[in-house]
Amino acid sequence: MTDPVSPDPLTEARAALAEAMSLHEQGQLEGAEAGYRRVLAQGYRPADVLPLLAGLLGRLTRPEDALTAWDQLLAIEPDHAVALHEKGLTLHWLGRTAEAIATLERACTLDPDNPIAIGNLAVVQADAGRNLEALQHFRRALALQPDNLHLRHQVRRLGSGSVPFWHIPMMNDTPRNDAFEDAIKAAIGLTGPDARVLDIGAGSGLLSLMAARAGARKVVACEMEPMIAEMAQHIVAQNGYADRVTVHAKPSTELAVGAELDAPADILVSEILSSDLLTEKVLDTFEDAHRRLLAPDAIVIPRAASAMGCLVASENLAEYAFVGAVSGFDLSAFTAFAPQRLPIHGTMTGWERLSDDLELVRLDLTHKKHDATLARLSVPVTASGRAIGIVQWMHIDLWEGVSFDNHPDRYTDGGWLQVLHSFPEPIDVVAGQTLDIAVGHDRITLILLPLTE
Secondary structure, three states, X not given: OOOOOOOOHHHHHHHHHHHHHHHHHOOOHHHHHHHHHHHHHOOOOHHHHHHHHHHHHHHOOOHHHHHHHHHHHHHHOOOOHHHHHHHHHHHHHOOOHHHHHHHHHHHHHHOOOOHHHHHHHHHHHHXXXXXXXXXXXXXXXXXXXXXXXXXXXXXXXXXXXXXXXXXXXXXXXXXXXXXXXXXXXXXHHHHOOOOEEEEEOOOXXXXXXXXXXXXXXXXXXXOOOHHHHHXXXXXXXXXXXXXXXXXXXXXXXXXXXXXXXXOOEEEEEEOOOEOOEOOOOHHHHHHHHHHHOEEEEEEEEOOEEEEEEEEEEOHHHHHHHOOOEEOOEEOHHHHHHOOOEEEEOHHHHOOEEOOOOEEEEEEEOOOOOOOOEEEEEEEXXXXXXXXXXXXXXXXXXXXOOEEEEOOOOOOOOOOOOEEEEEEEEEEEEOOOOEEEEEEEEOXXXXXXXXXXX
């Protein structure tokens, strides 16, 4: 009697792999994992088995183990594009973003026409805040798959997410644009076309284009948001002024004479004023420009800006600024956390004027240094009511005889909104009285507070 012939190791390995793959297909993942590991222990086709094991481990939500499997495969085939792609995604899953980006970049280098890998690289870059690189890679993936609606959405999402909602209404604001252009044309007419123009906070590049159209031969612009800066340079080229206007993707504080500027600028143009005048670090920016980037006698547009305002009453706005009794409970203490500033728009436009218009704070932007200020302002009350705060707008002085404001009586749909500066609590006022308020700024925000005895 002869002994039965034992299967050879190769046959055993093949059978074990087939069984593991069958279990995997049936959803019996733990059994499949054990089978794959037995096959790997026999050294059978590791380059084919490791991707199956790694994918299975991912389904079992074991990213660390999956990462080990991908690394084992890459030790065998260092240029395995799929393994690098999947390893990059696993690293991102584990929160190791920098490593994930580097790995995905390598995968895309090895497989440069793979829209899935390029799109996933863009996703991780966007999660890391590297929006310009992400947008560029989403565009590249979309060029490879032009009908991919997901990629099309991502391109639009990233672009729109980098632009404040008020930016396009501001660009469409004809009176504002005309006032800026009148001032720019007057300045270049005075200084001549060889005057160097610096545009801080270029946005779409509109003011730079105005300067170039007015005859300026050398315009240096800066925009700190890289995606907006890229679009501005595209718009400049599209309009035929690329030989005159250069847009740098950096804040003005990173510009230097002898680098981005060949000499101190003769004209500064900027539209970084915010609805409440100071929020976008206007004073820091202008002071730095005066100190490092401008000629001593440089023209500044705008040359001054004032916060204007009036005392107001509004039951509607009070619902945004104060809380009292709610569902039978006293929640008034929570008013301490209420926003001090509310943009006025949409349903938030119903309010009653309790005083005439007042100049609250004036900034001379030609000055080279600005200290924080605080003063007492007596506001004559013209109508009795429950004062909830000050509605504030801007008046900007661009050039002799050229100005612009967003007065609420005639300006409701532009980029600059009016702002409610709410009081800590409502104050009952009577016509004929005066209400004293503290007015000033801390260089970053306006200060508008009632002075109560």
